[in-house]
Amino acid sequence: MKYMIALMLAGTATPAFAQDHGHSMPMQPADPQDAEEAAEEEGSAEDTSPTSSAMPMDHSQMDHGSMDRPGVVEDQTTGGEMDHSAMGHEAMAMDIPSGPPLASAGSGPARAADAIWGVEAMRESREQLRDEQGGQKYFWFQGDRVEYRAREGSDGYLFDLQGYYGGDLDKFWFKSEGEGSFDEDIESVEVQALYSRAIAPFFDFQAGLRQDFAPMDRTYAVIGIQGLAPYLFEVDAAAFLSDKGDLTARIEAELDQRITQRLVIQPRVEASFSAQDVPELGIGAGLDTVEAGLRVRYHFVREFAPYVGIDQEWRIGQSADYARAEGEDPSVTNYVVGIRFWF
Known part of the structure; x- marks a missing residue:
């Protein structure tokens, strides 16, 4: 059994990390004896490193159906599927308010600009506004x-x-x-x-x-x-x-x-x-x-x-x-x- 595992590992070995659908494959020894020793070490001791625990991927067990459906992607954290079409992005649009203004609207000081520009300057400005926007003669x-x-x-x-x-x-x-x-x-x-x-x-x-x-x-x-x-x-x-x-x-x-x-x-x-x-x-x-x-x-x-x-x-x-x-x-x-x- 150990020899079969070693031969499988040797058959998939690559000189560098291989990329397959975004997953990293560890580099394996090419010599059968080294492969046998590696298999024995793997069976006798637990390695918690992320690369050494990787196993060959069996693509026959993957659900490729979800790849053909628009809006459905695989959730990388849970392994499930995420359907973006059901997330209701349309509801994110803000409705235009149609009611009266808030009670707090216009609650500031009635003559707030006086503190910045001065009372006399703002009095002249307000008189000019009345003359030009409703009080003017034609x-x-x-x-x-x-x-x-x-x-x-x-x-x-x-x-x-x-x-x-x-x-x-x-x-x-x-x-x-x-x-x-x-x-x-x-x-x-x-x-x-x-x-x-x-x-x-x-x-x-x-x-x-x-x-x-x-x-x-x-x-x-x-x-x-x-x-x-x-x-x-x-x-x-x-x-x-x-x-x-x-x-x-x-x-x-x-x-x-x-x-x-x-x-x-x-x-x-x-x-x-x-x-x-x-x-x-x-x-x-x-x-x-x-x-x-x-x-x-x-x-x-x-x-x-x-x-x-x-x-x-x-x-x-x-x-x-x-x-x-x-x-x-x-x-x-x-x-x-x-x-x-x-x-």
Whole structure:
């Protein structure tokens, strides 16, 4: 039996350590007599060194099946298998918090920077922050319609200007409209000076004065609203009480329909009403006038856009009778060319 062990050891002997799957094989003597002596020494005495206790590996007893399964490796410490696919690495991703902040958040000193930069420097910085991030004032001016009107008879013109100065909540708002025909006296011109107060995210309440210069001087008290209605309709509605006791109202609505980022089609409707007849101004009680138009404009830049379009005016009821009495047509079609600008 000893000779068989010696022959086996001699057959597997190598001149240096052999590497097999990461395991070290000890160097064995090549001489059979030395192999026999080594076998006797191994059987008679216990050697605790890691290299001398190594035995030939029987690959037939190894479970190669686990090597073919992804995510499964042999545990070198226990001899078992480790399945990395079952370790749940997906659960290691941190969930984004969705609840309120912790109670400790913001619990530090309210003026901690004062200790570093000084009270005066931080006071100036905070005032600048309020001015630039919510408390600043803006100036805005727009020529909504500045146009030439080609029509039957004498061609005309129209301007519709407005703007404001103020903050997010309170503004001074001004408006001016006028129109007429070339080679004739201006038909109408008005200027409004209004206090505007935000009452909703997209609507302002407005109140102030309106002064007419043509066809005659007349002063009105104004109250109204202006803003962006659902579906992006821009709305401007106001009631006017004159110094003669005449009560009138006007509402305008327009909608920008974008064909491209620069090409816009804008339908627009305006209607005027009166609580009584005002013969000197050619205004009849009830629905006074209706104006509907369609304009197509192109934005070369956001602040400047020429346009072309068509606009139809109707005088209704008693107002139409006043127009006929003055030799005017109560229904007028205008072909318009103009510009829209703001800064």
